[in-house]
Amino acid sequence: MKRLSSSKRVVSNEVKGDIEWELRPGGMLVQKRNMADAASAPMIKIKVSHGSYHRDIAVPAQSTFGDLKRVLAQETGLEPKEQRLLFQGKEKDDEECLHMVGVKDLSKVVLLEDPASKERKLVEMNSNQSVLKACEEVAKVRSEVDKLSEKVIAVEANVRAGTKVAENEFLVLTELLMVQLLQLDTIEADGEAKVQRRVEVRRVQGLVDTLDHLKARNSNPFSSSCNAVPTSTKWEAFELSSTRITQDWEVFD
Incomplete structure (x- = not known):
């Protein structure tokens, strides 16, 4: 198999027979995930913890952490870019697949709000309160x-x-x-x-x-x-x- 340089940043695909490959972050060459197959894959329940928020989220077993973020956006109101997902104490990238890092049925994932996003919301909230107070005056x-x-x-x-x-x-x-x-x-x-x-x-x-x-x-x-x-x-x-x-x-x- 042709060796790919780890310094290459763009995702490249290679077709070897009937198998299509893709280059993941970090230089790992894996079989390209088929979205149709992922959608039809068995569902698993993931226990998501976010402060006092605890809920079981059902997603296809071959979903990525990015897919999980999009589902959580509907549940929590946090945009995917505002989320940080930790599994076994380590933050996971959006491109990483759940099953490839060991996420199984009833596995626990911790959801954190991105500090920069939290600070931005706090500034906006204070600004809105100031405007409201000024309007009242x-x-x-x-x-x-x-x-x-x-x-x-x-x-x-x-x-x-x-x-x-x-x-x-x-x-x-x-x-x-x-x-x-x-x-x-x-x-x-x-x-x-x-x-x-x-x-x-x-x-x-x-x-x-x-x-x-x-x-x-x-x-x-x-x-x-x-x-x-x-x-x-x-x-x-x-x-x-x-x-x-x-x-x-x-x-x-």
Whole structure:
């Protein structure tokens, strides 16, 4: 039989008569496994242990550890690449056949989750919890802004009806809105929470600008300039990633 170099990494097949061979990892030349034969092979039960999880898994006797991983993926939710299978204290490669390493009916196999996968899931879980917490904080601000928005609408109705509104009412509402804007600035958000926060920031800015316009109209209802939409609040540098908010405020007497 032709000798194959152990340094050769690609799987090669040789046909000798009616027998087809394949090169397994490690340089071992074995008869190629026929998938149809494997599926029709006798079934064996393997006792799989994974932490507190213990279950008998039925697979064809000539299955590989890779085949076993695919079955376990359906049972445990762990993707095959996230699994490590140990038999008799040694981790097995996906290409190794169960029967060739001594796995028989009722043999015990230990399933471990790959540490890198476990760490990645932990990071994702912590990230999801952070996003959820940020969304809850934004929701609290949104609730307060809803109440203030109703008051702004009421003030606007009075101004448009020609009813004089006390100057202090504009000042108080503006200050309360800015408190919510500062509260939004303290929220560390990513993903969906960041989107929600940005929406609320623009909403608060819009309400403050509306109050500025209404205040000007309330002070001089007959001025032609009141038909425009002046704004004394300048949103030149509101960076949510920092704690700086630069604003030019109109001086209230």
